[in-house]
Amino acid sequence: xxxxxxxxxxxxxxxxxxxxxxxxxxxxxxxxxxxxxxxxxxxxxxxxxxxxxxxxxxxxxxxxxxxxxxxxxxxxxxxxxxxxxxxxxxxxxxxxxxxxxxxxxxxxxxxxxxxxxxxxxxxxxxxxxxxxxxxxxxxxxxxxxxxxxxxxxxxxxxxxxxxxxxxxxxxxxxxxxxxxxxxxxxxxxxxxxxxxxxxxxxxxxxxxxxxxxxxxxxxxxxxxxxxxxxxxxxxxxxxxxxxxxxxxxxxxxxxxxxxxxxxxxxxxxxxxxxxxxxxxxxxxxxxxxxxxxxxxxxxxxxxxxxxxxxxxxxxxxxxxxxxxxxxxxxxxxxxxxxxxxxxxxxxxxxxxxxxxxxxxxxxxxxxxxxxxxxxxxxxxxxxxxxxxxxxxxxxxxxxxxxxxxxxxxxxxxxxxxxxxxxxxxxxxxxxxxxxxxxxxxxxxxxxxxxxxxxxxxxxxxxxxxxxxxxxxxxxxxxxxxxxxxxxxxxxxxxxxxxxxxxxxxxxxxxxxxxxxxxxxxxxxxxxxxxxxxxxxxxxxxxxxxxxxxxxxxxxxxxxxxxxxxxxxxxxxxxxxxxxxxxxxxxxxxxxxxxxxxxxxxxxxxxxxxxxxxxxxxxxxxxxxxxxxxxxxxxxxxxxxxxxxxxxxxxxxxxxxxxxxxxxxxxxxxxxxxxxxxxxxxxxxxxxxxxxxxxxxxxxxxxxxxxxxxxxxxxxxxx
Ligand code: F6P
Numbered sequence: 001x002x003x004x005x006x007x008x009x010x011x012x013x014x015x016x017x018x019x020x021x022x023x024x025x026x027x028x029x030x031x032x033x034x035x036x037x038x039x040x041x042x043x044x045x046x047x048x049x050x051x052x053x054x055x056x057x058x059x060x061x062x063x064x065x066x067x068x069x070x071x072x073x074x075x076x077x078x079x080x081x082x083x084x085x086x087x088x089x090x091x092x093x094x095x096x097x098x099x100x101x102x103x104x105x106x107x108x109x110x111x112x113x114x115x116x117x118x119x120x121x122x123x124x125x126x127x128x129x130x131x132x133x134x135x136x137x138x139x140x141x142x143x144x145x146x147x148x149x150x151x152x153x154x155x156x157x158x159x160x161x162x163x164x165x166x167x168x169x170x171x172x173x174x175x176x177x178x179x180x181x182x183x184x185x186x187x188x189x190x191x192x193x194x195x196x197x198x199x200x201x202x203x204x205x206x207x208x209x210x211x212x213x214x215x216x217x218x219x220x221x222x223x224x225x226x227x228x229x230x231x232x233x234x235x236x237x238x239x240x241x242x243x244x245x246x247x248x249x250x251x252x253x254x255x256x257x258x259x260x261x262x263x264x265x266x267x268x269x270x271x272x273x274x275x276x277x278x279x280x281x282x283x284x285x286x287x288x289x290x291x292x293x294x295x296x297x298x299x300x301x302x303x304x305x306x307x308x309x310x311x312x313x314x315x316x317x318x319x320x321x322x323x324x325x326x327x328x329x330x331x332x333x334x335x336x337x338x339x340x341x342x343x344x345x346x347x348x349x350x351x352x353x354x355x356x357x358x359x360x361x362x363x364x365x366x367x368x369x370x371x372x373x374x375x376x377x378x379x380x381x382x383x384x385x386x387x388x389x390x391x392x393x394x395x396x397x398x399x400x401x402x403x404x405x406x407x408x409x410x411x412x413x414x415x416x417x418x419x420x421x422x423x424x425x426x427x428x429x430x431x432x433x434x435x436x437x438x439x440x441x442x443x444x445x446x447x448x449x450x451x452x453x454x455x456x457x458x459x460x461x462x463x464x465x466x467x468x469x470x471x472x473x474x475x476x477x478x479x480x481x482x483x484x485x486x487x488x489x490x491x492x493x494x495x496x497x498x499x500x501x502x503x504x505x506x507x508x509x510x511x512x513x514x515x516x517x518x519x520x521x522x523x524x525x526x527x528x529x530x531x532x533x534x535x536x537x538x539x540x541x542x543x544x545x546x547x548x549x550x551x552x553x554x555x556x557x558x559x560x561x562x563x564x565x566x567x568x569x570x571x572x573x574x575x576x577x578x579x580x581x582x583x584x585x586x587x588x589x590x591x592x593x594x595x596x597x598x599x600x601x602x603x604x605x606x607x608x609x610x611x612x613x614x615x616x617x618x619x620x621x622x623x624x625x626x627x628x629x630x631x632x633x634x635x636x637x638x639x640x641x642x643x644x645x646x647x648x649x650x651x652x653x654x655x656x657x658x659x660x661x662x663x664x665x666x667x668x669x670x671x672x673x674x675x676x677x678x679x680x681x682x683x684x685x686x687x688x689x690x691x692x693x694x695x696x697x698x699x700x701x702x703x704x705x706x707x708x709x710x711x712x713x714x715x716x717x718x
Contacts (some may be wrong), residue, residue, distance in 0.1 A: 005132045009125030010101065013053070014090055017103035017118045020047055020054070021088075024116070025107065032113055037068075044070050053120050055100060059107070061114040074119065077102065083115035098123050214687035215473075219269040222690055226697040231364050232272030235354055235379060236372035237318065239276035239304060240264045241295050243286045250282040252297065256509050256544040256585055258469070258612040259372055259397050265472040266689040267302045273361050275354060277318075278306030307357055309350060315549075316346025318375065323547055326374045329409055330398045333513045333606040335552055339410050348378055351418075355382035365389045368696055371422065373397045378414065381421030384460070391696045394422040395467065398609045399635070400432040403439040416444050420457045423699055426467040426692060428610040428635040433464045463699070467692050468639055471615045473684035474622075477588035484596050484623045491597035495540065497576050502537045502662050505598035507591055507613055510543035510583065512556045515604035515631060515648040517563055522604070522648075523578050524567050525655030534574045537662065539602070540594065544585040557583065595620035600627045600661045604648035608634035614643065615680050624673045627661040629654075639679065642672040 024043055031040045044057040048070040058069035060079035074095045082091055083104045092101050099122040104115045223230070240260050242253045254260065267274055278284065278291070287293045287306055294300030309317070320343030329337040354376060358369055366389040371379050373396065380392045396419075406412060416439065419425055427433050433453065441448055446457040454463045481487065492499065504523075508514045523539050543560070547553045560581060568577040586594075595601065601617040611634040618628065618640070630636060630643035637645055646657045 001136060002129055002133065005129040006125065009122070009128055010090075010092075013101050013120050013122065013125065014103065016051065016053070017090070017101070017120060018088065018105075020051070020057075020118055021103070021105040021116050023047075025105070028116065029107065029113075032107065040068050041070075044068055047118070048072070053124055054118060055121050056117075056119040058117040058119075059114055060104070060117055067114060069117075072119075073117075074100070077117070077119070079115075079117075083117065092122065099126065214682065214684055214690055216265065216269045216686060219266065219686040219690050219693075223270050223693060226694060227368065227700070231362065231367040232267075232270045232370065233358055233361055233367050234263060234267060234272065234274040234370045234372065235276075235358060235376060236260075236263060236274065237277050237322075237375040239278060239280075239283075239306065240267070240274060241293075241297065241304060242280035243282040244280045245282040250285065253280070253585070254587065256546070258610065261471060261588075261612060261616075262469050262685045262688065263370070263372065265476075265685055268296075269686065269689075270693075271302050273303045273305050275305045275307060275357050275361060277309050277314075284308070305357065305361055307353060309353075313346050313350055316340075316343040317350040319547065319549055321347035322375045324550060324552075325409070326377070327398065327513075329405065330374065330401055331513045331607045332399075332401055332405060335512055337408075344411055351376055351378040351382060354379055355386060358383050359386045362387060362390070366391065366700075368393065368693070370395065370692075378418035379421075381418040384421035390423075391700055392422045393424045393426065393692050393696050394419060395426040395469075395692070396432070396436075396609075397428075397469070399607055400427055400435045400439070402435050403442040406435075406439045407443070412439075412443050416440055417457070420444075420446075420455060420460065420462045422462050424463045424465055424692065424695055426465050428466065428468050429638055430466045431638075432609070432635075433466050436464055463695070465692075465695060467688050468635065468683065469610045469612065469688050470680060470683055470685045471612055471619055473619060473681045473686075475588070475592070475616065475619050477592040478620060478622070480589055481592050481596060481620070484625075487593045487596035491540075491594060495538070495576070495580060497538060500536060501576060502533070502599045503597060504537070504539045504600040504602055504658065504661075505594050505617075506539060506541040506543075506602050506604075507586070507594065508543060509546040510553065510557055510560070511546060512552060513606055513608060515606045516541065516543060516556070516560050518606070518648040518651060518654065519602050519604045520560065520563050520567060520579055521651045522602075522654035522658055524570070525651050526658045527567075527571060527578060529652075529655055530659050533659070533662065534571055534578070535576070538576050538578055538580060540580045540582070540598075542582045542584075542586055542591070542594065545583060591616070592620045595626075596623075598626060600629060600658065602629045602658070603631055603634060603636070604629070604646065604654065605631045605634040606648060608636070610635040612636075614640060618673065618676045618680050621673055621677070624677065625666065625669050626673060627664050627669055628672075628676065629657055629661055639683070640676050642675045 024047060027043060028040065031043065040059075048054050048057045056070045056073035058073045059067045060083035061067045064080040064083070066079050076095060077093070082089075082102050085104065086106050088103065088105045090101060090103050092099055094100070101120045101122050103118045103120070107113050107116055236259055238255055238257050238260055240254065240263070242255060244251050244253060263274075278287070283306055291306050291308070293304050293306070295302060295304045320338075320340055324338040325343065326337075328335040365387060367387070368391045369383055371383070371392060371394040376394075380394050383390055383392055400406070409415065420440070425436065427436065437448055437453070437455070440446060440455050444457060446455050448455050452463070453465065454461050482490075491497075491503070492501070497503065506516065506519055508516070510516065520539065520541065526537070527534050541564070545557070548557075564579040564581045567579050571578055595617045601614070603611055603614045605611055608631070614628055614630050614634065614636040617626070628640065628643040629646050630640055631648050632645050633648070637643070644657050644661055646654045648654055
C-alpha cells in the first residue's frame with residue numbers, strides 16, 4: 001500500500017509539473033527568443049508562488065549552466081546532472097532532509113535552448129501516505145473487531161443454549177425425574193450426559209420412595225442404586241470387635257463406644273473394609289496373613305483390617321495428642337488440654353500409616369472413605385494426596401469449639417488444612433458446623449460460601465454439613481431382652497432392692513465430660529431437699545473404665561468412688577444406699593436390661609457431641625415408660641425436646657429435676673416417651689449414614705458432569 005500511494009503521489013506531482021511547463025512553454029519560448037530576461041524572471045516567480053508545493057523554478061542552458069532561477073532554488077542542484085535528456089525527465093533528491101522532485105523539460109523552439117526546471121516538495125506525499133496508512137489500519141482494525149464480536153456472539157449463543165438445555169435437564173432429573181423434559185441433544189457429549197441424567201433421575205425416585213422409612217435394607221438399596229459397585233472404606237481408631245486373651249482363652253469384646261455402635265450397623269448394611277487400631281491382646285492371633293478378619297465372626301458381612309501401633313506411638317497419638325490435647329480442647333469441660341511437640345509428631349506419623357493402609361486396601365481409584373473422629377484430623381488431606389479421586393467423608397464425633405477456644409491449639413492451621421482434604425465434613429449439630437466455619441474463616445485463607453456451606457481452600461471445595469448421629473432401630477440387643485417386668489425383677493434382685501425402690505440409671509465410659517460427679521451430687525441435693533426419697537431411691541451408676549493410663553481419668557475414678565462413699569455414709573442408716581457405683585465394662589445385653597429396669601435415665605454430660613446413651617435408653621423402652629433427664633450440653637438435647645432438660649452444673653436444679661422425674665405421672669411419661677421413640681425410630685443410624693452417602697453420591701455425580709463437560713468421559717466413568 002505504501003509503494004502504491006507513493007507511486008500515485010509521485011505521478012500526481014509529475015503531472016502538475018507537466019501542466020506547469022505546458023502553461024509557460026509558449027510565452028517562455030517567445031521571451032527567450034526576444035531576450036526578455038526580466039519577463040522570464042517574473043514568469044518563473046509567478047509559477048513558483050501559485051502552488052505551495054512548488055519550491056523553485058529555473059532554467060538550465062543547453063551548455064549545462066544555470067540560466068534563470070527563483071530565490072529558493074536549492075544550490076545543490078546541478079544542471080549537468082538533471083538536464084541531460086531531450087525528453088522530459090524526473091529525479092528525486094534530498095535537500096535539507098526533505099525529499100524533492102525535480103522535473104526537467106527540454107525547451108525546443110527551432111533549436112534546443114535548454115531545459116525548464118521545476119522543483120517540487122514531496123513531503124506532502126509522505127504525509128498523504130501516512131494518513132492513508134492510518135485510515136487503512138483503522139478500517140482493518142474495525143473489520144477484525146466486528147468479525148470477532150460476531151464470532152464471540154455466536155459462540156456465546158451456542159454455549160448459552162447448551163447450558164440452558166443442560167440446566168433444564170439436570171433440574172428435571174433432580175426435581176421430578178421427568179426425562180421427557182430433557183432437550184433433544186447435547187451435541188458431541190450427548191450420550192455421556194444423558195447417561196448421567198438417567199442415573200440422577202433413577203436415584204431420585206428411589207430416594208423419594210424410601211425417604212421416610214430408613215432401615216438396614218433401605219440403606220443397602222440406596223447404596224446399590226446410588227453408588228453401584230462403590231467401595232466403602234471406614235477408618236476409625238476403635239475397632240468394632242476386640243479379641244483379648246482371658247482366663248478361658250480368647251474372648252471377643254464389643255467396645256463401649258458411640259462411634260462403634262453407630263458405624264457398625266452401617267458397615268453390616270454396606271459391606272466394605274473397616275481399618276482400625278488392633279488394640280486387643282489376642283488381635284494378632286485372630287487375623288490372616290494380611291492382618292484382616294471377616295466380621296462379625298459368626299456371620300461375616302465386612303472386613304476388619306487391623307493396624308498395629310507400638311506402645312510409644314499409642315502414647316503420643318492416642319493418649320497424648322488425641323486425648324490429652326484435642327479431647328479436652330473440643331469439650332470445654334474445664335480440664336486443661338496438654339500439647340506436646342513429640343505427641344504431634346507421632347500423631348502425624350500414625351495418620352500417615354493409616355493413609356498408606358487406605359491406599360493398600362483400596363481396589364479402585366475413587367472409593368468412598370469414611371474417616372471417623374478427632375484421631376484422624378490430618379488423614380483426609382493425606383488420602384486426597386494419594387487418591388485424588390476418592391470421596392472422603394469425615395465425621396467429627398465430638399463438639400467443635402468456638403474459634404477463640406480452638407485458637408490455643410498450636411498446630412491449628414495444619415489440622416484445618418488436613419480436614420479440608422475431605423469432600424464433606426460432618427458434625428452432629430448446626431452449631432458445631434458454624435463453629436467450624438468460624439474457625440476456618442479466622443485461621444486460614446479460603447473462600448467460604450455461606451449459602452452452600454462450603455469452604456474452598458487451595459482450589460478444593462469441602463462441604464460442611466450437620467448429620468445428627470443415631471442408633472440402630474430396633475437395636476439388636478433389644479431382641480434378646482426379656483419383658484420389662486422380668487428385667488426389673490432381675491435387676492432389683494441383683495442389687496438387693498426392695499420392690500418399691502425407684503431406680504435411676506447412669507451408664508457411660510468413665511469420662512470427665514460425662515458429668516458423673518455432678519450426677520452423684522444431684523442425688524445428694526435430692527435427698528437433702530426431699531427426704532421422702534431416702535430408702536426409696538437408688539442411683540445405679542455403671543461406668544466403663546476408659547483411658548485409665550491418663551491421670552485425669554484415674555483421678556476422676558478415685559474422686560467418684562470417694563464422693564459415692566461420702567454420700568452413702570451421710571445416709572448410713574438408709575437402706576438401700578443411695579449410690580451404687582459399678583466400675584466395669586458392660587456388654588449391650590446387660591446395658592439394655594438396666595435401661596429396661598430403670599424409672600429414670602440420667603445423661604448429665606458437661607459437653608457432648610451427641611450422646612447415644614440417651615437414644616439407646618429410648619430404644620430400650622418399648623413399654624413407652626421411663627423418664628430421660630438430658631443435659632442441655634449434649635447434642636441430643638437439640639433433638640429430644642421431650643426429655644427433662646437439665647443443667648448439670650446446677651446441682652440444686654438437677655436434684656429438683658430428678659424429683660420431678662421420680663414423681664412424673666404415668667400418662668406424662670407415656671406421652672413424652674412415645675414422641676421420643678417416634679423421633680428416634682425414624683431418625684436412626686441408617687438415616688445418618690444414608691444422608692451422608694446420598695450427599696457423597698450427589699457430589700460424585702456432580703463431579704462426573706464436570707469431567708464430561710471438561711472432555712474427560714473416561715474419568716467420569718470410574
Ligand atoms: O465421643 C467420641 C468418641 O470417639 C466416641 O465416638 C466414642 O464413643 C468414644 O469417643 C470412644 O472413645 P475411645 O475410643 O477412646 O474409647
